[in-house]
Amino acid sequence: MLFKTHGDKQLKIAIASGKGGTGKTFVATNLYSVLQQNQVSSILIDCDAEEPNDHFFFKSISKTDKEVQVNIPVISAESCIFCDKCYEYCHYNAIFYLPSLQQIHVMEDLCHSCGACSVACEHNAITEKKKTIGTVTTYLLSGNYKLIESRVNIGVYSPVPVITSAIKEAEQQGIIILDAPPGTSCPFIHTVNNADYVVLVAEPTPFGLSDLQKTIAVLHILEKPFGIVINKSDIGTLAMSDFIQKENYDLLLSIPFDRSVASFYSEGKIMAEREEKWKEIFENLIDKIIETACK
Amino acid sequence: MKIAITSVGNSLSSNIDERFGRCAFFVIYDTDTKSVEFIPNHAKDAEGGAGTAAVQLIASQQVAKVVSGQFGVKVKPLLDSLKIQMISIKGSHSVQEIINMVEER
Amino acid sequence: MQIAIISGKGGTGKSSITAAFASIEKNVVLADCDVDASNLYLLFTPTHEKEQAYIGAETAIIDNNLCISCMKCLENCRFDAISYINQKIIISDVACDGCGLCARICPTQAIMTQQHDKSRLYSGSFRYGKMVYGVLAPGEENSGKLVNEVRSKANIIATENDLAITLIDGPPGIGCPVISAIANVDGVVLVTEPTLSGFHDLKRIKEIADNFRLPAWVIINKFTINEKISSEIEAWCKKEKVNFAGKIPFDLVMVEAMTQLKTIIEYQPNGTITKKLKEIYNYIKLNINKQTN
The missing domain is CATH 3.40.50.300 (P-loop containing nucleotide triphosphate hydrolases)
Incomplete structure (x- = not known):
């Protein structure tokens, strides 16, 4: 098994x-379970900060929370001479500015913490304060394994700072699994951009194929190597496997649909812990990932 | 008293624009002088904060009321703090119809 | 409705x-x-x-011919989007949030912001x-x-x-x-x-x-x-x-x-x-x- 000897080198694998x-999440949690069962140095990071769900699948001994904070400007109306400059510098319309009524303040939900207004102000009217936008929780699991979870607060414009903090939290060596957020926009990009290799999980339906193609387009822009797992491979159409074959992409694994797996999974349980067959499937998948990622 | 109406076009027959922050034009109607002014909304295509910018625009015109379809969650407290009354209208009405309604009150 | x-x-x-x-x-x-x-x-x-x-959003682009490597942009960027590699300022399209601060403070106007127009509405x-x-x-x-x-x-x-x-x-x-x-x-x-x-x-x-x-x-x-x-x-x-x-x-x-x-x-x-x-x-x-x- 390749992955047993890989534990001392760092390899970040995003599951997206x-x-x-x-x-x-099914693939990410099962992979992590297999790594734990084989005592491979590894960590799982839940980067789906809007809907983090990986914690349902592991029993934790303890957990520690760390708040993720950004800098938000505070404008003193007393020191302000209403010169327009910060208002003009702000790209996000986050400064509410009414010189006629001597009103100026920051709309915190719109602020992207870029610091442009602080640079703009020449009258020391702008200071900065901390604002909490989410939490990074580290769950300690048995055997000294860890699950790191990013969770963004409701109403925050972007989960990206919370995701990046969670990824930074894992400094150790070994295999780092990133459970990526859905979609193809910023949160997804910032997650996969931190990875050495990306595993795409797709369903062979017309919707699934279209989404897979969109995701691959982004990975091409980012120049990230990737492989594909087809889930529920026996429902839907053959269009997806034809596409993968035609484009000569790496098909890492096909998982047939199994209703009992779906029910078992729904309760936050891991197949690789229940059945030897599934343990082997995911051990082989890890091997295949390392083989493809390092080639 | 001045009233702001959000509008999709720059004539009295234009319909009101149901979006406050991302409307095409602001109509500023003065009930004392009966004057009407159309101000294009430059912030309508802003990535974010169109509502904030719109409040700034109408507040600097010293309006007492604003008529639109919908007011966003960030906009409501701002307008409240400036004591600008919000009037929500549903369905399609022209700017002229709104002015008539205001005058009949 | x-x-x-x-x-x-x-x-x-x-x-x-x-x-x-x-x-x-x-x-x-x-x-x-x-x-x-x-x-x-x-x-x-x-x-x-x-x-x-x-x-859609904007991102910053740099003209390295005009850049004098003063590092002002790099020091002020809060998104870690700017790096100095092989004596060259590089702006990451991925990390850039489009705030435009770098373009404003660049002393030689080497940085511009560019709009993205590839998205569509049908x-x-x-x-x-x-x-x-x-x-x-x-x-x-x-x-x-x-x-x-x-x-x-x-x-x-x-x-x-x-x-x-x-x-x-x-x-x-x-x-x-x-x-x-x-x-x-x-x-x-x-x-x-x-x-x-x-x-x-x-x-x-x-x-x-x-x-x-x-x-x-x-x-x-x-x-x-x-x-x-x-x-x-x-x-x-x-x-x-x-x-x-x-x-x-x-x-x-x-x-x-x-x-x-x-x-x-x-x-x-x-x-x-x-x-x-x-x-x-x-x-x-x-x-x-x-x-x-």
Whole structure:
């Protein structure tokens, strides 16, 4: 088994899918379980900060929370001479500015913490304060394994700072599994951009194929190597495997649909812990990932 | 008293624009002088914060009321703090119809 | 009447249910606001009567010939988007948030911001009325602005064609795009599934619907996957006084219908799921009408 000897080198693997609900978390949690069972140095990071769900699948001994904070400007109306400059510098319309009524303040939900207004102000009217936008939780699991979870607060413009903090939290060596957020926009990009290799989990339906193609387009832009797992491979159409074959992409694994797996999974349980067959499937998948990622 | 109406076009027959922050034009109607002014909304295509910018625009015109279809969650407290009354209208009405309604009150 | 269908978690069957609602109602404006992964056009193959470019975010670009390596941009960038590699300033397109500060403070005007214009907004006709959908270019930020554009186009089309009902297929998650998709609608349909994750995410999106004081209805899709969690969700709805609209059994015909590019209503006009969905849709519509009147 390749992965047993790989534990001392760092390898970040993102598990992603354009569409939600394709089995991304299923693959990520089972992979992590297999690594634990084989005592491979590894960590799982839940980067789906809007809907983090990996914690359902592991029993934790303890957990520690760390708040993720950003800098938000505070404008003193007393020191302000209403010169327009910060208002002009702000690209996000986050400064409410009414010189006629001597009103100026920051709309915190709109602020992207870029610091442009602080640079703009020449009258020391702008200071900065901390604002909490989410939490990074580290769950300690048995055997000194850890699950790191990013969770963004409701109403925050972007989960990206919370995701990046969670990824930074894992400094150790070994295999780092990133459970990526759905979609193809910023949160997804910032997650996969931190990875050495991306595993795309897709369903062979027309919707699933279209999402897979969109996701691959982004990975091409980012120049990230990737492989594909087809989940529920026996439902839907053959269009997806034809596409993968035609484009000569790496098909890492096909998982047939199994209703009992779906029910078992729904309760936050891991197949690789229950059945030897599934343990082997995911051990082989890890091997295949390392083989493809390092070639 | 001045009233702001959000509008999709720059004539009295234009319909009101149901979006406050991302409307095409602001119509500023003065009930004392009966004057009407159309101000294009430059912030309508802003990535974010169109509502904030719109409040700034109408507040600097010293309006007492604003008529639109919908007011966003960030906009409501701002307008409240400036004591500008919000009037929500549903369905399609022209700017002229709104002015008539205001005058009949 | 505007009804938004959202789910928090992806893969609960939200789009299939939206498509089913459209074929029950038959004369609607369908707004696909899942701009990150808009898929309903695959099912309904609408005509492209209009294509509009959508101007998205901006990012900074540098002209290295003008750059004097003063490092001012690098020192001030809060997004770690600027690095100095091999004696050259490099701006990462991925990390750049487009705030424009670097361009403003560059002493030699070597930096400019550039608008992205690859995303598109389409509108046209389909077999149950009119359809509007947005397609975000690969890697573009989903700020909710394109969702807003899709919805305002849908509003215009609804007025022009005198279509009373707009169905909005919302994006997953709890972020800005979701908020843009549900703001000021008449009712929100929350589609969940009986998994621990589905239940957890349902609670999060319910909170959002409450923040906006929007009336919401819960549908449990695939409830037979785990009847225990399904009844827990029902009990939670009762306790929290959330309207419960109904539950749909798990059946592979939903997938079969999609692979044939049909809605479940078209695929099995007399099937049990079709009957159930009609019941649910009519129940929600009736109750929204009651509330608005």
